[in-house]
Each structure stands twice: as C-alpha cells, then as structure tokens.
Amino acid sequence: xxxxxxxxxxxxxxxxxxxxxxxxxxxxxxxxxxxxxxxxxxxxxxxxxxxxxxxxxxxxxxxxxxxxxxxxxxxxxxxxxxxxxxxxxxxxxxxxxxxxxxxxxxxxxxxxxxxxxxxxxxxxxxxxxxxxxxxxxxxxxxxxxxxxxxxxxxxxxxxxxxxxxxxxxxxxxxxxxxxxxxxxxxxxxxxxxxxxxxxxxxxxxxxxxxxxxxxxxxxxxxxxxxxxxxxxxxxxxxxxxxxxxxxxxxxxxxxxxxxxxxxxxxxxxxxxxxxxxxxxxxxx
Amino acid sequence: xxxxxxxxxxxxxxxxxxxxxxxxxxxxxxxxxxxxxxxxxxxxxxxxxxxxxxxxxxxxxxxxxxxxxxxxxxxxxxxxxxxxxxxxxxxxxxxxxxxxxxxxxxxxxxxxxxxxxxxxxxxxxxxxxxxxxxxxxxxxxxxxxxxxxxxxxxxxxxxxxxxxxxxxxxxxxxxxxxxxxxxxxxxxxxxxxxxxxxxxxxxxxxxxxxxxxxxxxxxxxxxxxxxxxxxxxxxxxxxxxxxxxxxxxxxxxxxxxxxxxxxxxxxxxxxxxxxxxxxxxxxx
Numbered sequence: 066x067x068x069x070x071x072x073x074x075x076x077x078x079x080x081x082x083x084x085x086x087x088x089x090x091x092x093x094x095x096x097x098x099x100x101x102x103x104x105x106x107x108x109x110x111x112x113x114x115x116x117x118x119x120x121x122x123x124x125x126x127x128x129x130x131x132x133x134x135x136x137x138x139x140x141x142x143x144x145x146x147x148x149x150x151x152x153x154x155x156x157x158x159x160x161x162x163x164x165x166x167x168x169x170x171x172x173x174x175x176x177x178x179x180x181x182x183x184x185x186x187x188x189x190x191x192x193x194x195x196x197x198x199x200x201x202x203x204x205x206x207x208x209x210x211x212x213x214x215x216x217x218x219x220x221x222x223x224x225x226x227x228x229x230x231x232x233x234x235x236x237x238x239x240x241x242x243x244x245x246x247x248x249x250x251x252x253x254x255x256x257x258x259x260x261x262x263x264x265x266x267x268x269x270x271x272x273x274x275x276x277x278x279x280x281x282x283x284x285x286x287x288x289x290x291x292x293x294x295x296x297x298x299x300x301x302x303x304x305x306x307x308x309x310x311x312x313x314x315x316x317x318x319x320x321x322x323x324x325x326x327x328x329x330x331x332x333x334x335x336x337x338x339x340x341x342x343x344x345x346x347x348x349x
Numbered sequence: 350x351x352x353x354x355x356x357x358x359x360x361x362x363x364x365x366x367x368x369x370x371x372x373x374x375x376x377x378x379x380x381x382x383x384x385x386x387x388x389x390x391x392x393x394x395x396x397x398x399x400x401x402x403x404x405x406x407x408x409x410x411x412x413x414x415x416x417x418x419x420x421x422x423x424x425x426x427x428x429x430x431x432x433x434x435x436x437x438x439x440x441x442x443x444x445x446x447x448x449x450x451x452x453x454x455x456x457x458x459x460x461x462x463x464x465x466x467x468x469x470x471x472x473x474x475x476x477x478x479x480x481x482x483x484x485x486x487x488x489x490x491x492x493x494x495x496x497x498x499x500x501x502x503x504x505x506x507x508x509x510x511x512x513x514x515x516x517x518x519x520x521x522x523x524x525x526x527x528x529x530x531x532x533x534x535x536x537x538x539x540x541x542x543x544x545x546x547x548x549x550x551x552x553x554x555x556x557x558x559x560x561x562x563x564x565x566x567x568x569x570x571x572x573x574x575x576x577x578x579x580x581x582x583x584x585x586x587x588x589x590x591x592x593x594x595x596x597x598x599x600x601x602x603x604x605x606x607x608x609x610x611x612x613x614x615x616x617x618x619x620x621x622x623x624x625x626x627x628x629x630x631x632x633x
Contacts, residue, residue, distance in 0.1 A: 178462050
C-alpha cells in the first residue's frame with residue numbers, strides 16, 4: 066500500500082503543480098496523511114485486469130483521491146458538518162478561510178475529470194466510460210445527494226434502512242467507482258459483476274466501521290474530531306445497533322465480500338481480500 | 350435566441366430530472382430567467398461547423414450553462430460575494446440555505462461532465478476534447494482561480510492589467526470554451542484560430558459591460574443587486590477608466606471581434622456578429 070501511496074502522491078503533486086495559491090491549498094489537503102483506501106481499491110481491482118497500464122491505474126486513482134478530498138473539504142465547512150480537524154491538521158476552511166476552501170474543492174473536482182481526459186494509455190472510449198462513472202457516482206444521484214440526506218437527517222431519528230441509503234450514496238458510490246476503475250477496459254463481464262457485489266459490501270462495511278471508530282477511537286489516532294456525529298445529532302449504525310452488533314455487521318460484510326471473490330482467479334485477489342479484512346479490523 | 354433558450358431549457362429539465370430535493374434546487378437556479386449568452390455562442394460558432402449535430406450543440410450548451418450556473422451559486426455565497434439576488438429571484442443560499450447551495454453547485458458541476466459523456470452523436474474522441482476543454486477552463490488555472498483572485502482583490506487598488514487578468518480567467522475562459530464548443534469536430538483549423546481571437550475580445554467586452562451595468566443600471570433590470578462590486582470594494586474597469594472610457598472600450602473590442610470574422614464565410618457569421626454587437630449595446 067505504501068508503494069501505491071507514493072506513486073499516487075507524486076502524481077497528485079505533478080498534476081496540481083505549484084504556480085498559484087489555490088494549487089498550494091489543493092495540495093495541503095490532497096497530500097495530507099491519508100489511507101488512500103480508494104486508490105488501493107483501484108489497484109487491487111486492477112490486478113484482475115490485463116488491459117490496463119500501471120500509469121492509467123495511477124491516474125484513475127489520483128482522480129478518485131482528489132474527488133474524495135474535495136468532498137471532505139466541502140463536508141467539513143461550517144455550514145455542513147463544521148469539522149475543524151481533518152487528516153491530522155486544520156481543515157481547509159480553518160487554514161485558508163471558507164471562500165478559499167469552497168474554491169479549492171471546486172478546483173479539485175474539475176481536476177479529477179481533467180486527469181482522466183489527459184491519460185496517455187486509455188482509449189477515448191475508456192475515458193468516456195470512466196468520466197461517466199465518476200460523474201454519476203459523485204453528483205445529484207450519488208455522493209452529493211448522500212451528503213444532502215446526511216445533513217438533513219441531523220437531529221432526526223432515522224431507521225437502519227435510511228442510514229444504509231445515506232451510506233450507499235455518500236460513501237458507497239465512490240468506493241464502487243474505485244473498484245470499477247480497476248476494471249476499465251476489461252472485457253470479462255463476470256469479473257465486473259462479482260466485483261460490483263464485493264464493492265457494495267465493503268462500501269457499507271467501511272462506513273459502519275467509520276461510525277464505530279467515531280465512538281471508540283480518539284482524534285489523535287483518526288486525525289479528525291471524534292465527536293462530530295454526536296455534535297451534529299446524527300443517527301449512526303453504531304448508536305442504532307450498539308457497538309458490538311455494528312462490529313459484527315462489518316465483519317460479516319467483510320467475510321461476505323471475500324466470499325464473493327471465490328469464483329475469481331485465486332492468485333489475483335489477495336489485495337482485494339486484504340482490503341476487505343483491513344476494513345473490518347482497522348483502527349483508524 | 351429564444352429558440353435556443355427553449356431547446357436548452359428543455360434539455361436542462363430533462364437532464365436534471367425531478368426525483369429529489371437537490372434536483373429541484375438545481376432547476377430553481379438553472380431554469381431561472383437567463384440570457385443564456387454562452388449557449389447562444391455555442392450555436393453561433395456551430396453555424397461554421399458542418400460536423401456537429403443540433404443535438405450535440407444542445408448538450409454542449411446545456412453543459413456550459415449548468416457550469417455557469419454552478420459558478421454563480423458559489424460566487425453568491427455569504428463567504429464569497431454575499432449576493433442575495435440572482436436572475437431576478439433569491440440566490441440559492443437564501444432560498445435553500447448555505448449547505449444546500451454549495452451541494453447544488455457541486456452537483457451541477459458533476460452533471461456538466463456527465464451530459465457530455467452521455468451525448469449520442471459526438472465520438473468518444475470529441476467528448477474527451479470537450480471535457481478537457483471544460484475542465485481546464487473551469488478549474489485551478491481558469492474560472493476558479495479567477496474567482497479566487499477576484500475575492501483577493503477586494504479592498505485593494507489593482508491596476509488595469511490585473512483586472513483584465515481576473516476577467517480573462519473568471520469569465521473569459523468559459524466564454525472561450527463556449528465558442529470552441531461550437532467547433533468540436535471541425536477540421537478547419539483556421540476557423541478555430543479566428544474564433545479564438547474573437548472569443549477573447551468578446552469575453553473581455555462582456556465583463557467590462559457587466560461592470561458598467563453594475564453602475565448605470567438597476568436591480569429590477571439586471572435581476573441582481575447592482576451595488577455588489579462597490580459593497581465588496583472591488584476595483585472594476587468602470588471605476589478605473591470611468592464609464593465613458595469603459596463604454597468606448599467595449600465598443601472597440603466588439604468591433605475588433607467582428608473584424609476578426611471578415612475572413613470567414615460571410616453568410617455563416619451573422620449570429621456571431623449579432624452577439625458581439627449585443628454585448629456592447631445590451632442593457633441587461
């Protein structure tokens with residue numbers, strides 16, 4: 066994973082550049098310490114695809130990580146979740162002011178699409194597929210709508226079904242997109258079908274684990290404030306099911322996701338298995 | 350122009366849909382009364398291109414208009430220009446709250462790319478060209494950077510050169526992109542070169558005229574508050590040169606832009622000529 070992180074970080078550095086204030090502020094958030102879990106998923110899925118270059122995997126990962134970074138910057142804004150700590154440092158709006166944080170997010174979103182359109186190895190057909198996947202995962206029927214529902218649910222008691230729906234949109238869609246990004250250009254439809262099912266499960270597991278860590282961990286470990294959901298009066302999986310049941314749920318989702326991989330070429334799914342396990346057992 | 354506006358409005362309606370709150374809020378801003386000047390530019394430029402369908406011109410125009418709408422919504426936010434009136438109605442954040450206005454803008458940006466990737470007539474090569482043009486016009490070296498510089502210039506006295514640079518980035522890049530969108534797929538490089546020069550001139554003329562109208566017009570006519578630049582202590586072309594000199598400048602830019610068109614097929618540039626004149630003489 067650290068090799069992937071290094072490659073993606075260098076690519077982020079290269080693509081953002083160093084010529085103006087906004088670029089500096091983009092790098093501040095995009096290069097801050099991060100798990101780069103979504104980039105790892107792109108590469109893990111790419112292990113099952115003979116039709117994609119390492120360079121394209123790096124670019125697709127970069128695009129996803131920048132999209133994710135923009136969403137964190139906007140989610141942290143005072144008018145949204147009002148979180149002042151992110152990735153172990155001041156949130157973008159604390160560091161650069163609210164207007165600049167909004168603009169930095171906006172610029173990161175644009176750059177996500179630009180990087181894909183700029184790739185040297187993907188065909189134009191493949192780029193269009195990738196851009197359509199990303200735009201649809203992140204827009205009005207995906208990530209943005211999930212964030213809207215999440216904010217709207219504040220101070221309300223909502224049921225498990227509604228929480229799952231918010232998670233599927235807010236976090237799940239981009240995680241699914243990451244897994245599908247490793248499959249760009251792969252003609253094997255069966256592999257894609259299996260990975261889609263895998264992605265849905267780990268997406269939900271990832272978010273439930275996030276909810277658990279909000280309660281059981283601390284800000285030094287997570288690099289963000291742990292009282293955010295409570296402060297914003299949000300219903301989470303952890304407080305609806307209780308911590309133990311929520312933990313069981315992440316583990317069973319993780320095992321199910323790994324089970325999905327059984328029909329695939331066994332020596333190429335190691336990283337996907339590791340990532341599914343990591344989600345359930347991670348401490349940050 | 351009203352025929353173009355009707356076609357683009359129907360397409361906006363179709364693409365945004367009607368299934369959730371965010372979509373409703375997107376339509377509120379995107380379908381509010383607007384000149385749709387950028388859509389008109391796409392079509393006017395398209396008159397000189399035999400290799401693009403009417404359907405693609407509608408989609409490209411829609412994409413540009415949604416991108417423009419997102420930029421207005423974010424620019425109007427309290428932390429940016431803090432404008433409460435836009436297109437003759439409450440700004441998005443006044444109507445739906447700040448968090449939702451940010452999300453609506455974010456979703457509109459994503460949809461701009463999605464619409465292009467979804468077009469049925471453009472080739473994948475052409476779509477990639479279009480997406481790259483748009484992302485680069487709107488990101489960290491284009492529109493977003495222009496808005497950053499614009500906010501940063503508040504309460505400062507800046508020179509004509511700096512104002513022109515802000516205009517070129519904040520408004521000019523998307524106007525240039527609109528003109529180039531009409532040329533997607535056109536192999537005639539000379540036409541593109543001429544139109545690029547035309548676009549740069551009308552882009553600047555458009556923004557200077559905006560600055561003039563801020564001073565000489567009223568909010569009923571413009572559908573937005575007229576004291577915004579003054580309120581935010583912004584240096585504008587109008588107050589650096591004075592109204593009369595600024596008017597002269599827009600007229601000479603408009604004439605120069607029309608002059609650029611002389612070498613092109615004369616019966617196909619009528620709309621481009623009309624738009625250049627419109628910029629100089631418009632009252633709103």
